[in-house]
Amino acid sequence: MRKVVDACRAHGVPIRVGVNGGSLEKELLAKYGRVTPEALVESALGHIRLLEKYDFTDVCVSVKSSDVPLNMKAYRLLHETVDYPLHLGVTEAGTPSMGLIKSAVGIGGLLCDGIGDTIRVSLTADPTEEVYAAKRILQACGLRRTGVNLISCPTCGRTSYNMIPIVEELERRLADCDKQITVAVMGCVVNGPGEASAADVGIAGGRGEGLLFRHGTVLRKVPEEKLIDALMDEIGKL
Numbered sequence: 213m214r215k216v217v218d219a220c221r222a223h224g225v226p227i228r229v230g231v232n233g234g235s236l237e238k239e240l241l242a243k244y245g246r247v248t249p250e251a252l253v254e255s256a257l258g259h260i261r262l263l264e265k266y267d268f269t270d271v272c273v274s275v276k277s278s279d280v281p282l283n284m285k286a287y288r289l290l291h292e293t294v295d296y297p298l299h300l301g302v303t304e305a306g307t308p309s310m311g312l313i314k315s316a317v318g319i320g321g322l323l324c325d326g327i328g329d330t331i332r333v334s335l336t337a338d339p340t341e342e343v344y345a346a347k348r349i350l351q352a353c354g355l356r357r358t359g360v361n362l363i364s365c366p367t368c369g370r371t372s373y374n375m376i377p378i379v380e381e382l383e384r385r386l387a388d389c390d391k392q393i394t395v396a397v398m399g400c401v402v403n404g405p406g407e408a409s410a411a412d413v414g415i416a417g418g419r420g421e422g423l424l425f426r427h428g429t430v431l432r433k434v435p436e437e438k439l440i441d442a443l444m445d446e447i448g449k450l
């Protein structure tokens with residue numbers, strides 16, 4: 213332990229104390245009867261004190277569990293107990309669909325309360341999916357200022373074009389765009405531009421053609437099949 217600590221100190225490398233609900237010490241499981249927030253935090257404190265014994269405080273701490281409410285309670289308790297930076301994550305979160313929701317709640321909920329310094333999204337998927345998910349969580353929490361904020365209406369009886377594939381295609385095309393802008397895709401020309409007037413640029417679909425607008429002001433009509441390209445051109449100008 214001392215050799216690891218000395219090497220980390222010499223190279224300016226921080227150490228993460230990574231407690232995981234699935235590998236909690238036997239003594240703590242016996243003491244608390246099951247994995248609890250208190251047990252996770254006590255485990256973390258044990259490792260932290262050991263590092264502090266060697267005068268090492270370049271530490272980041274995580275107390276991960278796959279149970280979202282338990283995870284959040286443990287992090288809140290840890291936040292009240294130590295001043296070290298916290299690394300947030302929901303472990304074994306699962307597939308991209310459910311895992312993203314668990315991570316958004318478990319990580320995003322804490323971030324919105326000002327808890328957490330670094331994050332990791334764990335998904336049973338290509339690792340690049342984890343990075344995109346993390347970016348989206350940071351964006352949703354207002355902590356990542358670059359990247360497109362793509363907004364779209366839920367659609368309703370007024371929607372008269374095939375909007376869902378258009379939003380999905382735009383999400384793909386804008387995934388790596390780092391412009392700090394809001395882009396809207398709206399379901400109808402009647403309410404769309406007005407409802408999305410806060411967006412920097414957007415489209416609203418109609419029958420066979422749609423409107424391209426900026427800050428709620430209509431720029432021009434565009435045939436439906438050219439809507440995506442017209443919007444991408446407009447985004448390019450911003």
Ligand code: SF4
Pocket residue numbers: 365366367368369370371398399400401402403404407
């Ligand atoms: S923008 Fe139009 S289609 Fe979308 S929810 Fe509002 S009224 Fe309905």
